[in-house]
Amino acid sequence: MTPIERLQTSLGSLGLKAVEARLENLLEQAAKKEPGYAEFLDELLSCEVDARRSRYLRARLQLAHLPFLKTFEQFDFGFQPSIDEKQIRELRTLRFVHEASNVILLGPPGVGKTHLSVALAEAAIQSGFGAYFMTAHDLVTDLGRAYREGRLDRRMRVYLAPKVLIIDEMGYLPLDDLGATIFFQLVSARYERGSIILTSNKSYGDWGSIFGDPIIATAILDRLLHHSTTINIRGESYRLKDRRKAGLFPRAEEETRPAPFPSPPTFQNGPRRQGSAAPRKTGAPLTAPVRSGDGS
Numbered sequence: 001m002t003p004i005e006r007l008q009t010s011l012g013s014l015g016l017k018a019v020e021a022r023l024e025n026l027l028e029q030a031a032k033k034e035p036g037y038a039e040f041l042d043e044l045l046s047c048e049v050d051a052r053r054s055r056y057l058r059a060r061l062q063l064a065h066l067p068f069l070k071t072f073e074q075f076d077f078g079f080q081p082s083i084d085e086k087q088i089r090e091l092r093t094l095r096f097v098h099e100a101s102n103v104i105l106l107g108p109p110g111v112g113k114t115h116l117s118v119a120l121a122e123a124a125i126q127s128g129f130g131a132y133f134m135t136a137h138d139l140v141t142d143l144g145r146a147y148r149e150g151r152l153d154r155r156m157r158v159y160l161a162p163k164v165l166i167i168d169e170m171g172y173l174p175l176d177d178l179g180a181t182i183f184f185q186l187v188s189a190r191y192e193r194g195s196i197i198l199t200s201n202k203s204y205g206d207w208g209s210i211f212g213d214p215i216i217a218t219a220i221l222d223r224l225l226h227h228s229t230t231i232n233i234r235g236e237s238y239r240l241k242d243r244r245k246a247g248l249f250p251r252a253e254e255e256t257r258p259a260p261f262p263s264p265p266t267f268q269n270g271p272r273r274q275g276s277a278a279p280r281k282t283g284a285p286l287t288a289p290v291r292s293g294d295g296s
């Protein structure tokens with residue numbers, strides 16, 4: 001066995017696959033550059049560390065279940081002047097993840113809510129945090145099924161474990177009673193423990209109609225907004241940009257687009273109501289604030 005063959009066998013048994021794959025190349029370069037012993041060893045190990053880090057990030061990205069991969073660099077802020085770039089720069093520091101605070105992106109279709117939430121999730125993953133993406137509808141359907149099958153607590157852990165949970169498209173479909181209750185339980189359980197990045201086409205004032213009840217909507221918003229940043233996007237759909245340029249965007253369609261999003265007058269970072277601060281335990285029975293019409 002030659003020394004190179006022995007080296008390859010050792011690298012293989014130690015699981016240093018990246019160095020093993022690049023061994024000849026690394027040795028060739030070393031023969032040319034003649035680095036010091038420490039420098040050569042450092043290069044060798046960095047090659048393995050980098051490869052492992054990218055493998056780990058790829059796995060994390062896959063686990064995150066993102067619908068697509070988009071970054072901040074791919075976002076044209078010039079197209080969406082209502083977005084405060086300073087706010088985005090602050091979010092990119094990921095302080096909100098460390099503080100378990102939430103990010104809520106509001107706005108009409110196509111303005112980049114999902115793009116920005118994916119970009120934030122990607123940045124969090126690059127920094128070593130776990131993230132998980134789900135649409136509100138799929139999340140509630142999944143947890144509803146788990147509840148009916150008596151395994152809600154176990155399933156809930158999937159949504160409580162990652163430091164960043166992205167809930168997309170809140171409000172496109174209304175939730176039934178069970179959905180609203182489950183959503184309340186999820187938000188309560190994550191409160192001050194892990195961040196939620198939520199996107200919605202509905203302004204806060206309309207959340208009563210998502211949950212079918214203003215009381216439960218208030219209780220959910222109270223927890224969501226206590227530590228939060230709201231990005232209120234009032235702009236045109238990026239999806240329609242090229243169609244508009246080509247003159248294919250009918251004027252009538254433009255006029256029927258949803259009204260702009262007013263800032264929430266009472267909820268945003270406002271004082272908390274008494275008695276609403278205690279986060280619930282995940283294992284606790286499934287309860288929610290009393291819905292209006294329940295006789296109390």
Ligand SMILES: Nc1ncnc2c1ncn2[C@@H]1O[C@H](COP(=O)(O)OP(=O)(O)OP(=O)(O)O)[C@@H](O)[C@H]1O
Pocket residue numbers: 070074075076077079080107108109110111112113114115116169199201238239
């Ligand atoms: N300002 C932008 N710069 C670059 N690409 C953008 C911008 N805004 C949106 N896009 C792109 O346009 C498409 C639609 O954006 P996105 O899915 O984020 O919209 P949305 O606000 O989530 O809409 P919806 O409410 O319909 O889900 C995506 O491919 C996204 O990458």
Ligand SMILES: [Mg+2]
Pocket residue numbers: 113114115168169199
């Ligand atoms: Mg979207």
